[in-house]
Every structure is written in C-alpha cells, then in structure tokens.
Amino acid sequence: MKRIVLTFLLFAFLFLSINSTDQFQKERHSMVKYQIENRGIRDKKVLDAMKTIKRHLFVPDELKYYAYDDRPLPIGYGQTISQPYIVALMTELLNVNKESSVLEIGTGSGYQAAILSEIVKEVYTVEIIKELSIKAEEKFKTLKLNNIHSLHADGYYGWEEKSPFDAVIVTCAAGFVPPPLIKQLKIGGVMAIPVGQPFRVQNLFLIKKISEEKIETEVVTEVIFVPLVRNESK
Numbered sequence: 307m308k309r310i311v312l313t314f315l316l317f318a319f320l321f322l323s324i325n326s327t328d329q330f331q332k333e334r335h336s337m338v339k340y341q342i343e344n345r346g347i348r349d350k351k352v353l354d355a356m357k358t359i360k361r362h363l364f365v366p367d368e369l370k371y372y373a374y375d376d377r378p379l380p381i382g383y384g385q386t387i388s389q390p391y392i393v394a395l396m397t398e399l400l401n402v403n404k405e406s407s408v409l410e411i412g413t414g415s416g417y418q419a420a421i422l423s424e425i426v427k428e429v430y431t432v433e434i435i436k437e438l439s440i441k442a443e444e445k446f447k448t449l450k451l452n453n454i455h456s457l458h459a460d461g462y463y464g465w466e467e468k469s470p471f472d473a474v475i476v477t478c479a480a481g482f483v484p485p486p487l488i489k490q491l492k493i494g495g496v497m498a499i500p501v502g503q504p505f506r507v508q509n510l511f512l513i514k515k516i517s518e519e520k521i522e523t524e525v526v527t528e529v530i531f532v533p534l535v536r537n538e539s540k
C-alpha cells in the first residue's frame with residue numbers, strides 16, 4: 307500500500323513539475339506551426355529555436371498568457387517585443403549558422419537575441435535604454451545564454467571592438483542605414499533593417515555587403531517598428 311502511495315506521489319510530482327516548467331509548450335508549438343511555418347519560414351534552425359526559447363519569459367508577467375499571440379506586445383518604456391513571425395523572418399534572412407557572429411541593435415526584451423543564441427556562435431546586442439539593457443542581461447544570465455554579450459549604448463555606432471560581423475539585425479526603424487553598421491559587416495555578410503519614418507509603415511531591407519564600396523539592397527516586406535532613437539536616454 308505504502309509503495310502504491312509513494313509511486314502515485316512520484317508521478318504526481320513529475321506531472322506537476324513538467325507542467326509548471328513548461329506550461330506553454332503547446333502554445334509555443336502551435337505558434338511555430340500556424341504563425342511561422344504556415345507563412346513560409348522553412349529554416350529548421352529557426353523553427354527549432356522558436357520551439358525552444360520560452361517567449362513568455364521575455365514579456366511582462368501580466369502578459370504571459372498573450373506571449374504566443376500573433377502580435378507584438380509592450381515591454382515597458384514605450385518599447386515592444388516584435389511579432390513572432392517577424393522575429394522568425396528576420397532571423398531566417400540573416401542566413402547564419404554555428405560559426406556566425408551577429409550584431410543586434412535594439413536588445414529590448416532580449417527575445418530576438420535569445421533566438422539567435424540558439425543558432426549562432428556569438429550574439430552581440432546593443433540597447434539604448436539602460437533599464438532594458440540591464441534587465442535583458444540579467445535574463446541571459448538566468449537562462450544561461452552565455453554566448454550573448456550586452457552593451458548599453460547608442461546602436462547607431464554598432465559595436466566596433468567586436469566587429470566584423472557575419473550579420474547585423476536592427477530591430478528598430480532607422481530613417482537611413484547607419485554607415486557604421488555597414489562598415490562593421492563582413493564582405494559577403496547581410497543586414498536586416500527596417501527603414502522608414504517613425505510610427506509609419508516601413509520597409510524591411512535586406513542588405514548584402516558585396517565589397518567595401520558596394521552593397522545590394524532588397525526590399526523584403528512592409529513592417530512597423532519602434533524608431534531607432536539617437537539621444538542616449540537615462
């Protein structure tokens with residue numbers, strides 16, 4: 307009898323602990339299937355990363371039940387975590403792998419950096435709002451995402467000491483492509499960057515660096531991002 311009770315307790319414990327560590331796994335897998343695969347994202351590395359990284363840990367606790375919805379969400383300080391599909395699309399466009407070193411401008415919640423950390427060798431991420439930068443850095447430490455390196459600075463200037471990069475991803479909208487970011491890209495490397503006016507529909511550019519003098523630009527789609535700001539706030 308005692309044995310049966312003990313076995314039952316063990317199973318109950320296992321069941322509860324599995325459920326509590328990942329209560330959103332089902333939502334996450336359907337997010338990947340319906341919002342991402344169904345819209346044409348095929349890179350398995352991207353799909354796997356989006357299945358692995360727990361998006362609900364990157365949104366404010368009171369919004370965790372909306373974390374797998376098909377939309378951006380507020381993360382405080384007037385900023386947003388991008389819609390899951392846009393994160394997947396931009397990540398796929400970078401065409402990166404386990405050898406790559408990637409620069410991200412606009413750390414925000416840290417979610418995009420976390421997705422990249424599953425796929426590439428090193429992620430360098432720059433955020434202009436100090437509180438967001440500190441919060442994201444703490445999250446990376448807690449989640450043991452040790453290949454993400456954070457910097458609180460104006461990302462317009464990139465992160466020169468860590469350059470050149472195989473890819474650059476800008477997750478805020480710039481009025482024009484910042485020249486330092488092109489300079490810090492390797493020849494053959496790519497940059498995904500929304501370009502346009504603040505709070506209007508912007509163009510998502512995919513830029514390829516052909517040589518030190520030449521880039522090729524392709525417009526991928528229309529997007530709406532928060533603006534890349536220039537004054538160091540806080």
Ligand code: SAH
Pocket residue numbers: 385386387388411412413414415416417418419432433434435438459460461462477478532533534535536
């Ligand atoms: N990649 C983020 C999305 C963040 S929203 C995520 O996954 O959550 C865009 C972020 O860009 C905001 O946090 C904003 O503060 C930041 N940002 C705006 N201008 C910037 C600049 N010049 N340099 C660095 N970060 C900037």
